[in-house]
Amino acid sequence: MHPILFQWGSFVVPSWHAFFVLAALVGWWTLGLWGKLAWPEGPSRSLDSLFLIAYIFGYIGARGLSIILEGESLSGFFELGSMTLYGGILLAALAAILYAQWKKLSVIRLADLALPSLMLGIAIGRIGCFLNGDDYGRPLANQSQIPFWVVKFPNLNDELYRYPVQLMEAGVCLTIAGYGWSKRTLLKRRPGEIGTLGIVGYAITRFILELYRGDDRGQIFTDLLSPAQIISIIVILAWAGVLIFMRYMTAPAQQEKL
Numbered sequence: 001m002h003p004i005l006f007q008w009g010s011f012v013v014p015s016w017h018a019f020f021v022l023a024a025l026v027g028w029w030t031l032g033l034w035g036k037l038a039w040p041e042g043p044s045r046s047l048d049s050l051f052l053i054a055y056i057f058g059y060i061g062a063r064g065l066s067i068i069l070e071g072e073s074l075s076g077f078f079e080l081g082s083m084t085l086y087g088g089i090l091l092a093a094l095a096a097i098l099y100a101q102w103k104k105l106s107v108i109r110l111a112d113l114a115l116p117s118l119m120l121g122i123a124i125g126r127i128g129c130f131l132n133g134d135d136y137g138r139p140l141a142n143q144s145q146i147p148f149w150v151v152k153f154p155n156l157n158d159e160l161y162r163y164p165v166q167l168m169e170a171g172v173c174l175t176i177a178g179y180g181w182s183k184r185t186l187l188k189r190r191p192g193e194i195g196t197l198g199i200v201g202y203a204i205t206r207f208i209l210e211l212y213r214g215d216d217r218g219q220i221f222t223d224l225l226s227p228a229q230i231i232s233i234i235v236i237l238a239w240a241g242v243l244i245f246m247r248y249m250t251a252p253a254q255q256e257k258l
Contacts, residue, residue, distance in 0.1 A: 001133040001154055019128025020083075024055055027121035035113055037184055046103050050110070053099050054092040059083075061091025069227060082134070085122065086206075086231045108246055111195025116180035119198055123173040130166040137163030138214035163212040172205045192243060199239045203232040 006013040028051050035047050063077060065087025096114070100107050129135045136153050139160040140146070150161040180194045210226045 002131045003133055003155070005131070015131035016125075016128040016134070019124055019131070023121040023124035023128075026124060027051070027117045028055075030120055031114060031117040034116060034181060034184070046105065047113070050096055050099055050114075054096050054114075057095040058088035058092035060088075062088030064091075085125070086228055089118075090231070090235075106191070107242065108192045108195060111199065112180075112191060112193070115195050115198030116177040119173040119177035119180070119202065122202070123170040123177065126166045126170040126173070130164070130170075134215065135166050136214050137165040137212050162214055165209050165212050168212075169205065169209055173202065176201050192246075196239065196243070200236055203235045207232040 003015055004012060005015040005018045028048075031047060031051055062083035062085060065084040066072070066082045067074060067077065069084060070082060096110065097107055099105075100110050126135075133153050133155040136156065137151075139158075139162050140150060143161060146161050149164065151164045151167075152159065152161060176198050180198060183194060207229050210229050210232075213226070
């Protein structure tokens with residue numbers, strides 16, 4: 001683990017926060033690049049504004065949900081502290097949808113455009129989590145037969161081999177992002193496919209990886225599911241609702257043209 005990326009006297013750069021900023025910058029750059037390749041006629045300035053709005057509300061959601069789940073004081077909201085990824089994703093998504101409606105932009109089209117960059121950003125952020133030693137996996141049941149891919153977390157002081165859930169999540173997100181960028185022609189032929197792959201694929205991945213998490217994530221409603229697992233289910237159902245709603249909304253318009 002390497003929780004401190006850089007330190008000069010009293011000036012400290014934590015690894016996780018550095019990777020959070022790096023993820024945002026790379027996400028903004030790839031969103032602009034991806035937009036030019038996949039949607040050359042699209043409003044580039046609107047995408048820049050969309051990213052800024054999503055970034056601001058993403059921070060508010062991630063920090064805010066972490067404070068709620070961990071019972072921290074609201075006075076520490078603007079201090080460097082823990083964040084909950086799903087809180088940032090949900091609030092950023094809500095703000096992006098409202099912005100898209102205001103600008104009369106297609107939500108499904110924007111999902112296709114944004115999801116590859118979002119997945120890349122999550123992958124970078126999870127590497128920061130790994131360096132920081134948090135969001136760690138649970139110990140292997142058999143500590144005598146050790147596969148090559150397991151890790152130890154020195155900050156836990158237990159010498160147990162654990163599942164590298166942060167790196168596993170980063171790998172899946174990189175795969176989804178790579179697939180999305182390789183299929184940019186799908187944006188015009190099959191709108192919604194890349195966005196659906198990213199949203200549903202990440203939600204399923206997160207649900208499964210929660211089973212291998214070893215840190216305390218809190219419980220909501222039931223002892224069987226973590227908050228992230230409940231949110232994953234809600235995200236899949238909500239996106240299914242969006243797709244069904246958009247399909248029935250666009251069907252009458254297409255029939256009128258005929």
